[in-house]
Amino acid sequence: MKLRFFTFQFLLFTSLLTLLSCGSSNKEKAYGLLNEARMAADQHQYDEARALIDSLRSTYPKEIECRKAALVFSDSLELNEARFSFAKADSALTFKRFELEDMKKQFVLEKDERYQSVGNYVVPSQAGSKTHLRFFAEVNEEGTLQIVTIDEQRKYHFTQVAVGDARGSAALLPSHATAEDAKAVERCYQLARLFADVKAGQQEVEKQMLKVRFYEQKIERGNNK
Numbered sequence: 001m002k003l004r005f006f007t008f009q010f011l012l013f014t015s016l017l018t019l020l021s022c023g024s025s026n027k028e029k030a031y032g033l034l035n036e037a038r039m040a041a042d043q044h045q046y047d048e049a050r051a052l053i054d055s056l057r058s059t060y061p062k063e064i065e066c067r068k069a070a071l072v073f074s075d076s077l078e079l080n081e082a083r084f085s086f087a088k089a090d091s092a093l094t095f096k097r098f099e100l101e102d103m104k105k106q107f108v109l110e111k112d113e114r115y116q117s118v119g120n121y122v123v124p125s126q127a128g129s130k131t132h133l134r135f136f137a138e139v140n141e142e143g144t145l146q147i148v149t150i151d152e153q154r155k156y157h158f159t160q161v162a163v164g165d166a167r168g169s170a171a172l173l174p175s176h177a178t179a180e181d182a183k184a185v186e187r188c189y190q191l192a193r194l195f196a197d198v199k200a201g202q203q204e205v206e207k208q209m210l211k212v213r214f215y216e217q218k219i220e221r222g223n224n225k
Contacts, residue, residue, distance in 0.1 A: 030060040034070055046081040079215035086208035093201035100194040107191065118142060121191060123184045135181060137188035143195025145188060163192045
């Protein structure tokens with residue numbers, strides 16, 4: 001009888017140890033995943049960090065304290081990624097702006113302040129009088145590429161081109177275009193592309209700045225609770 005009682009106590013004791021060790025192991029593993037996520041975020045590996053947090057939540061649903069810590073970390077992760085993306089986008093935009101301003105110097109800005117609120121950039125060889133031209137390209141100060149054809153009655157016909165949708169400068173050439181025309185169109189096309197890149201860069205900077213502000217405010221609200 002004593003032997004049976006001793007055996008029962010021993011089995012109960014070992015079962016408790018097993019449960020305690022499992023609980024402790026799960027906690028350690030959960031925090032291990034959280035620490036791995038933090039290290040991944042420090043190396044700007046944000047997608048990997050998110051995957052580790054998702055794994056923590058699905059694998060250890062009962063580790064409440066660790067899950068709370070992971071939730072706080074997730075907000076800081078999004079904020080840090082937004083700040084990183086903002087800095088990268090801002091740097092790229094600065095470079096594109098320099099590139100655009102440098103390329104503008106290769107063109108002549110034609111603008112009559114009396115009649116025009118927006119001037120047009122043309123290549124130097126086509127600046128001034130257009131009486132000898134049947135066709136030319138220009139880019140206005142807002143970055144819109146225009147293909148201008150001149151008919152036999154010397155009437156000007158303007159076609160605006162969405163640079164992002166165009167297949168390239170060659171697709172814009174009429175059948176009577178010369179090699180010089182092709183070079184001029186290519187240069188205008190590249191200028192318009194730079195304008196488009198700058199606009200896209202500005203939009204990306206604004207997008208990332210909004211994300212930064214959103215997560216800064218979200219974290220601040222959480223800290224004030």
